[in-house]
Amino acid sequence: MLSPIPAATAAGWRRHMKNRITGRSAFLALLKDEGITHLFGNPGTTELPIMHALKDHPDLTYVMAMQESLVVAIADGYSRASGRLVACNVHVAPGLGNAMGSLFNAKFTGTPMILTAGQQEQGHGLMEPVLYGPLVQMAEPLVKWAVEVTRLEDLPRIVRRAAKIATTPPTGPVFISLPGDILNAEAGIELGRSTRVDARVRPSDESLQALAQRILRAQNPVIIAGDEIVKSDALQEAAALAATLGAPAYQCSTPYGAQFLSESPCFMGALSRLQKQVRDVLSPYDLMIVLGADPLRMSVYSEVDPLPDGMSIVQVGLVDWDLAKNYGAEIALKADVKETLRALIPALKAAGGSALEARAKQGIAALASKNWTVRRKVLVEEISKARDRSPIDPDWLALQVVEAMPENAILVDEGLTSSRQITALRPHRDRYGYHALASGGIGWGLPASVGVSLANPDRPVVCFSGDGSSMYSIQALWTAANHKLPLTFIIVNNGGYRIIKQRLLAFHGDDHYVGMDFVDPPVDFTGIAKSLGLEAIKVTDPKELKSTLSSAFSRPGTKLIEVVVNNSVN
Numbered sequence: 300m301l302s303p304i305p306a307a308t309a310a311g312w313r314r315h316m317k318n319r320i321t322g323r324s325a326f327l328a329l330l331k332d333e334g335i336t337h338l339f340g341n342p343g344t345t346e347l348p349i350m351h352a353l354k355d356h357p358d359l360t361y362v363m364a365m366q367e368s369l370v371v372a373i374a375d376g377y378s379r380a381s382g383r384l385v386a387c388n389v390h391v392a393p394g395l396g397n398a399m400g401s402l403f404n405a406k407f408t409g410t411p412m413i414l415t416a417g418q419q420e421q422g423h424g425l426m427e428p429v430l431y432g433p434l435v436q437m438a439e440p441l442v443k444w445a446v447e448v449t450r451l452e453d454l455p456r457i458v459r460r461a462a463k464i465a466t467t468p469p470t471g472p473v474f475i476s477l478p479g480d481i482l483n484a485e486a487g488i489e490l491g492r493s494t495r496v497d498a499r500v501r502p503s504d505e506s507l508q509a510l511a512q513r514i515l516r517a518q519n520p521v522i523i524a525g526d527e528i529v530k531s532d533a534l535q536e537a538a539a540l541a542a543t544l545g546a547p548a549y550q551c552s553t554p555y556g557a558q559f560l561s562e563s564p565c566f567m568g569a570l571s572r573l574q575k576q577v578r579d580v581l582s583p584y585d586l587m588i589v590l591g592a593d594p595l596r597m598s599v600y601s602e603v604d605p606l607p608d609g610m611s612i613v614q615v616g617l618v619d620w621d622l623a624k625n626y627g628a629e630i631a632l633k634a635d636v637k638e639t640l641r642a643l644i645p646a647l648k649a650a651g652g653s654a655l656e657a658r659a660k661q662g663i664a665a666l667a668s669k670n671w672t673v674r675r676k677v678l679v680e681e682i683s684k685a686r687d688r689s690p691i692d693p694d695w696l697a698l699q700v701v702e703a704m705p706e707n708a709i710l711v712d713e714g715l716t717s718s719r720q721i722t723a724l725r726p727h728r729d730r731y732g733y734h735a736l737a738s739g740g741i742g743w744g745l746p747a748s749v750g751v752s753l754a755n756p757d758r759p760v761v762c763f764s765g766d767g768s769s770m771y772s773i774q775a776l777w778t779a780a781n782h783k784l785p786l787t788f789i790i791v792n793n794g795g796y797r798i799i800k801q802r803l804l805a806f807h808g809d810d811h812y813v814g815m816d817f818v819d820p821p822v823d824f825t826g827i828a829k830s831l832g833l834e835a836i837k838v839t840d841p842k843e844l845k846s847t848l849s850s851a852f853s854r855p856g857t858k859l860i861e862v863v864v865n866n867s868v869n
C-alpha cells in the first residue's frame with residue numbers, strides 16, 4: 300500500500316492538478332501577462348505547437364511576415380514607436396539565421412524584445428534532424444540572455460526573467476529556444492508574476508551638485524543628445540537644459556530617432572559621421588554634456604579623431620557600456636536622463652543665479668542666426684531651386700514629402716542618400732514621430748514601418764526608402780496590406796546603390812561601378828506593390844509630385860509611391 304501523501308504535499312498536488320496547462324498555451328499566457336498584444340512570426344513545423352495554441356488565445360494578434368529578418372524588424376519598429384516590450388517567433392536554425400541582421404539592429408538600439416524559435420525535441424536534436432542547430436550559441440553574441448527551456452516547469456521562470464532582462468535598462472533583446480517536447484508537454488505549473496524594474500534613478504545629491512558646478516565652470520559647453528532622451532521621455536527637459544545654459548545642442552553622430560526638439564532655439568542639428576567635420580564643429584567648445592548617447596560613434600575609418608584635444612566630457616545615461624566607452628569622462632553618472640535633468644536644472648538655476656540667466660540669454664541670441672530653424676529656411680530656399688528639375692531631384696522629393704505629410708504622421712526613414720536632408724527639413728516634435736535606420740544594416744525600414752504603424756493605429760505612417768534598401772525586405776508590403784495599415788511607402792528609384800558608388804569614387808577614385816546598378820532589367824516597384832495587394836503609382840514628372848503625395852496622404856489604405864529621381868552619382 301502506498302503511504303499517505305503528507306498534507307502540505309497534497310495541497311500542492313491538488314493545485315498542480317487544477318492548473319494543468321500545456322507548454323504552448325502557458326507560453327502564450329505568459330507573454331500576454333507580460334503585456335504582449337502582438338506575436339510577430341513566421342511559422343514552420345517546430346512552431347506548430349504555438350500556432351495550435353493561438354486558437355485558445357484570440358486576444359493575441361499574430362502578425363505574419365514572409366521572412367524572419369522582417370519578423371524581427373517589424374517587432375523592432377513596434378517597440379521603437381511605443382516603448383513597449385515585443386515578442387517574435389522564428390523558425391529554428393535557418394529562421395534565426397535569417398533574423399540575425401535585424402537582431403543586430405535591435406541590439407544596436409537596445410530594443411526590449413523576446414525573440415523565440417521553435418527547436419527540435421530534446422533528444423531528437425541529438426540525432427541532427429534537418430533544421431536543427433545550436434540556437435542558443437547562434438543568438439548569444441547579439442542578445443542580453445539566451446537560453447533553451449529544458450523542463451516545462453522552468454518555462455514561467457524563464458519567460459518572466461526574459462521579460463525582466465529585456466526591459467531593464469540597458470534594455471535589449473533576449474532569446475529563448477523552445478523545444479517541441481516542452482511546448483507539447485502538459486503539467487500543473489504556476490505562471491508566476493511579471494516584474495518591471497524601475498530604473499529611473501537620479502544621481503546622489505553630491506554628484507548632482509558636482510555636475511552642476513562643473514557645467515557652470517565651463518566657458519562654452521555643448522550638449523550632445525542621444526536615444527535615451529527618447530527612451531526616458533526627456534525631450535522637454537533636454538530642451539530646458541539647453542535654454543537654461545544658452546548652449547547649443549546637437550544630436551549624436553548616429554541619430555536614429557526624435558532625440559531633440561528641432562524647433563528649440565538651441566538646436567543645431569545632428570553631428571555628421573565625418574571625423575574631421577565633427578572635430579571642427581566641436582572645437583569651439585570646452586565641455587561636452589552627453590545625454591544618453593554614445594556621442595561620437597563613427598562609420599568609416601579616418602586618421603582624424605573626432606574629439607578635439609582638451610575637450611572635457613560629462614556624461615549621463617543608463618547604458619553604462621556607453622559611459623566613457625571611447626573617451627574618458629570627468630563625470631560619468633549612471634542615471635536616468637529625464638530624472639537627472641529634472642533635478643539638475645533647478646540646481647543649475649539656484650547656483651548660477653542671474654549671471655547664468657544673462658549668459659543664457661546671450662547664448663540663445665548668438666544661436667538665433669544659425670540654429671536648426673534658420674538653417675531650415677535657407678535650405679528650403681536652396682532646395683526649391685530644383686523644383687522643376689527633371690528627373691526629380693531627391694532633395695526636392697524629400698521636401699515635398701515633408702510638406703505634404705499630415706501633422707500627426709510618423710516618418711520612418713531608410714532613404715540613404717535621398718533622405719540626407721530630411722531631418723533638416725522635418726522637425727522632431729514628439730518622441731515617436733521619427734525613426735531611422737540605426738545600425739547601418741539596410742532592409743530595416745519597410746518592415747519597421749509596419750511595426751510602427753501597428754503600434755500607432757491612429758497616426759498615418761510614411762516610410763521613405765531607397766530602392767536598393769527596399770529590396771532587402773520588399774515582402775513587408777504584403778504584411779502592411781494584409782493588416783490594411785494607414786501606411787504609405789515612398790520608394791526613391793535611382794536605379795542603384797548610389798551611396799556605394801559615391802564611396803567608390805571618393806575613396807578609390809574609381810567610377811567603374813560593378814554590382815551597384817539594377818537597371819537591366821529595371822525593377823518595377825509599382826508592379827511589385829500591386830502584386831502584393833497595394834495601391835501603387837509611379838511618378839516621374841516633378842509637377843505631379845505634390846498632388847500625388849497629398850492625394851495619397853489624404854486617403855485611407857496602404858499605398859506605394861515610386862518616385863523616379865536623378866541617378867547621378869554626386
Ligand SMILES: Cc1ncc(C[n+]2csc(CCOP(=O)(O)OP(=O)(O)O)c2C)c(N)n1
Pocket residue numbers: 400713714715716717739740741742764765766767768769793795796797798799
Ligand atoms: C545588410 C546590408 N547589406 C549591404 C549593405 C551595404 N550598403 C549600404 S547602403 C547600400 C545601398 C543602398 O541603396 P539605396 O537604398 O538604393 O540607397 P541610395 O544609396 O541609392 O540612396 C548598400 C548595398 C548594408 N549596409 N547592409
Ligand SMILES: [Mg+2]
Pocket residue numbers: 765766767768791792793794795796797
Ligand atoms: Mg538607390
